[in-house]
Amino acid sequence: MRKAILLSLIAIFVSLNIFAQTPQELADAWDATHITDKEPSDVRHADLKVYIEKLREQGVKVGEVGRSNAGREIYQMEFGSGPTKVFLWSQMHGDEPTATSALVDIFSYLATHKDVPWVKEFAAKLTIRAVPMLNPDGAELYQRRNLQGIDINRDALNLATPEARLLKWLQNNWQPDIGFNLHNQQELTAVDHTGNQASISFLVVYGDPAKTETAGMLRNKRIVSAMTKAIETFIPGHIARYGDDWTPTAFGDNFSAWGTPVILIETGALVGQKELYLAKINFIAIMTAFSSLATGSEATGSTLTYDTLPRNASGTLVSFIFRNVQAAPTGNKASMPVDIAAVAARRRASFTTSIRISRVGNVGGLTGLEEFDAAGFYVVQRFGSLAPGKLAELFFYKKDRVVDWKAQDIIEKFEPDAIFSAGSWTKGEGVVPKIQR
Ligand SMILES: [Zn+2]
Numbered sequence: 137m138r139k140a141i142l143l144s145l146i147a148i149f150v151s152l153n154i155f156a157q158t159p160q161e162l163a164d165a166w167d168a169t170h171i172t173d174k175e176p177s178d179v180r181h182a183d184l185k186v187y188i189e190k191l192r193e194q195g196v197k198v199g200e201v202g203r204s205n206a207g208r209e210i211y212q213m214e215f216g217s218g219p220t221k222v223f224l225w226s227q228m229h230g231d232e233p234t235a236t237s238a239l240v241d242i243f244s245y246l247a248t249h250k251d252v253p254w255v256k257e258f259a260a261k262l263t264i265r266a267v268p269m270l271n272p273d274g275a276e277l278y279q280r281r282n283l284q285g286i287d288i289n290r291d292a293l294n295l296a297t298p299e300a301r302l303l304k305w306l307q308n309n310w311q312p313d314i315g316f317n318l319h320n321q322q323e324l325t326a327v328d329h330t331g332n333q334a335s336i337s338f339l340v341v342y343g344d345p346a347k348t349e350t351a352g353m354l355r356n357k358r359i360v361s362a363m364t365k366a367i368e369t370f371i372p373g374h375i376a377r378y379g380d381d382w383t384p385t386a387f388g389d390n391f392s393a394w395g396t397p398v399i400l401i402e403t404g405a406l407v408g409q410k411e412l413y414l415a416k417i418n419f420i421a422i423m424t425a426f427s428s429l430a431t432g433s434e435a436t437g438s439t440l441t442y443d444t445l446p447r448n449a450s451g452t453l454v455s456f457i458f459r460n461v462q463a464a465p466t467g468n469k470a471s472m473p474v475d476i477a478a479v480a481a482r483r484r485a486s487f488t489t490s491i492r493i494s495r496v497g498n499v500g501g502l503t504g505l506e507e508f509d510a511a512g513f514y515v516v517q518r519f520g521s522l523a524p525g526k527l528a529e530l531f532f533y534k535k536d537r538v539v540d541w542k543a544q545d546i547i548e549k550f551e552p553d554a555i556f557s558a559g560s561w562t563k564g565e566g567v568v569p570k571i572q573r
Pocket residue numbers: 229232319320
């Protein structure tokens with residue numbers, strides 16, 4: 137009897153080892169195999185087609201399931217033949233691209249490792265379908281809405297867009313057991329009051345305004361708990377919970393209402409890291425979710441990690457703060473030192489960043505992703521206007537410089553000691569010291 141228990145314990149232990157990958161192993165797997173090679177924000181539909189062609193060569197089952205308003209192909213990938221039906225979709229907002237690359241790499245990995253025991257287990261227990269880039273026209277223009285100017289994620293009931301009709305049909309026709317709605321949030325979204333960027337935020341999406349706690353919601357909380365634990369060694373302090381207001385016209389809410397309880401993943405940004413790094417974090421999180429479903433560990437886990445996730449916060453982070461700057465003197469009175477806050481607009485990775493001044497003066501309550509101590513400097517804005525809304529094109533002069541501030545073309549006559557342009561130091565990097573957080 138004892139021997140039998142021991143043997144079954146060993147069997148469980150072995151199966152856990154075979155079927156559960158550690159987060160580090162998943163990270164290594166992405167490093168070694170990812171086929172995405174562009175920053176996700178630079179991936180247009182033509183680039184997705186190149187990825188899809190590679191996936192086909194690797195044996196991924198992928199086909200066109202619909203067309204966008206402009207006639208661009210929308211694809212669905214599939215893996216496995218198990219009883220649990222898992223559905224994912226990405227980039228219904230055209231300028232929210234990170235998970236599209238993650239999905240490509242996930243299906244690439246699964247297809248090329250189908251003989252590995254834990255991948256076999258996925259195939260036996262799960263059928264996984266995913267639509268990468270639901271809004272290819274929006275992706276082309278790098279805009280949230282589709283070509284008709286409609287937010288697909290507010291079109292779940294009206295169904296005025298072909299993309300929304302497709303998404304609803306894919307759900308209705310297949311009735312998945314779980315859905316993953318994959319988005320990006322603003323890079324200045326913070327984790328509560330920590331001053332940290334929320335690089336990944338999760339939400340278990342309720343299916344009604346009363347937030348009824350169904351078995352599916354509880355399962356999803358356990359799965360998010362597992363995903364959070366898996367990624368928190370990579371991005372500690374950068375994981376939060378997204379706001380959970382009921383949105384009656386949104387797809388996540390309606391999928392949950394239609395019987396496919398949804399987990400929302402919102403990818404933010406992480407200063408100093410490329411976008412593909414967060415695609416890798418998505419890869420680790422989503423593979424962990426599959427693992428929870430395939431091994432059944434989601435049935436016994438805890439919701440505690442999800443329940444205690446800090447909330448998303450907005451309005452507390454800016455991209456840059458320059459502290460103690462002295463505006464260049466005008467007339468015969470010297471100016472007072474001020475702080476300047478500036479924020480970057482969402483953009484493609486390959487595009488020049490436009491950074492605008494958001495506040496001049498008191499920046500109390502704000503944290504800059506990067507901060508500089510400009511106490512020893514005068515500053516001139518490129519077009520002579522140091523005010524909110526203007527470009528943060530800034531020229532710094534050491535205070536002991538002799539400069540005729542009334543001169544025309546100051547910048548040409550008096551070479552600045554440091555130039556901050558389009559979000560980086562194009563001259564004199566390090567001259568204005570960075571404040572270490
Ligand atoms: Zn979105």
